[in-house]
Amino acid sequence: MNQLDTTFAALSDPTRRAILARLTDGEASVMELAEPFAMSQPSISKHLKVLENAGLISRGRDAQRRPCRLEVKPLAEATEWLERYRKIWEGNFQRLDALLGALQASKNPGEAEQ
Amino acid sequence: MNQLDTTFAALSDPTRRAILARLTDGEASVMELAEPFAMSQPSISKHLKVLENAGLISRGRDAQRRPCRLEVKPLAEATEWLERYRKIWEGNFQRLDALLGALQASKNPGEAEQ
DNA sequence: TTGCAATATAGCCACTTAGGTATATATCCA
DNA sequence: TGGATATATACCTAAGTGGCTATATTGCAA
Numbered sequence: 001m002n003q004l005d006t007t008f009a010a011l012s013d014p015t016r017r018a019i020l021a022r023l024t025d026g027e028a029s030v031m032e033l034a035e036p037f038a039m040s041q042p043s044i045s046k047h048l049k050v051l052e053n054a055g056l057i058s059r060g061r062d063a064q065r066r067p068c069r070l071e072v073k074p075l076a077e078a079t080e081w082l083e084r085y086r087k088i089w090e091g092n093f094q095r096l097d098a099l100l101g102a103l104q105a106s107k108n109p110g111e112a113e114q
Numbered sequence: 115m116n117q118l119d120t121t122f123a124a125l126s127d128p129t130r131r132a133i134l135a136r137l138t139d140g141e142a143s144v145m146e147l148a149e150p151f152a153m154s155q156p157s158i159s160k161h162l163k164v165l166e167n168a169g170l171i172s173r174g175r176d177a178q179r180r181p182c183r184l185e186v187k188p189l190a191e192a193t194e195w196l197e198r199y200r201k202i203w204e205g206n207f208q209r210l211d212a213l214l215g216a217l218q219a220s221k222n223p224g225e226a227e228q
Numbered sequence: 229t230t231g232c233a234a235t236a237t238a239g240c241c242a243c244t245t246a247g248g249t250a251t252a253t254a255t256c257c258a
Numbered sequence: 259t260g261g262a263t264a265t266a267t268a269c270c271t272a273a274g275t276g277g278c279t280a281t282a283t284t285g286c287a288a
Binding site for chain 2: 009
């Protein structure tokens with residue numbers, strides 16, 4: 001699995017996205033991260049391991065705590081992938097708009113298939 | 115599974131990302147999409163079904179062909195999610211820079227706790 | 229040292245996924 | 259009608275995932 005694979009796979013779970021969102025407020029311990037969820041602590045630890053393996057978070061050491069913090073690099077790479085294609089999609093959209101305009105100008109309203 | 119879940123899950127596979135990339139050049143049939151891959155046609159059809167269920171592509175009909183085309187909406191939503199947090203991450207980076215500067219100016223390097 | 233608090237690991241289960249092959253369906257063409 | 263082409267479906271398998279409980283580990287504090 002390459003970096004984009006693991007990044008998108010990690011982002012495909014709502015618990016993990018919520019954890020990442022929480023970490024934008026700053027470092028947090030496992031207990032703090034687990035608190036909002038109706039889920040056992042080991043399950044949260046497993047999610048954190050997925051995020052760590054994807055390079056999306058890193059862990060520190062503070063006594064018994066292993067605080068988590070965001071790592072932005074893989075997220076930036078995922079954003080770049082999407083952004084690169086978004087520009088092309090936007091181009092397609094403009095072409096689509098032109099096509100729809102042409103169709104509306106014609107008589108056949110059947111293909112509002114979008 | 116909500117929209118973001120299925121979108122990111124669909125994006126986590128390199129074959130599917132390559133298919134989406136190919137589709138930025140315009141519609142393509144299943145055979146055309148399968149051609150670059152050392153993979154059976156049914157496997158490609160399965161990937162296309164994943165993409166279709168995620169709303170990332172839609173299918174038409176052209177004789178025996180079922181041409182695929184990109185649907186941008188879910189990709190736009192995924193981009194929005196990443197962009198929203200990217201701004202915060204960038205903000206954190208700036209704050210971190212400031213914090214590191216302050217710490218270097220002081221004498222106690224112990225509390226890099228954010 | 230004893231014990232508590234925070235976290236990780238192990239093992240279990242149900243479900244999903246990504247690949248394969250074989251076969252069915254659908255559409256065109258002769 | 260019959261054959262060829264394009265695609266989908268059914269079924270199999272191996273591996274991965276997400277949840278759980280129980281237990282181990284680690285570090286502090288009395």
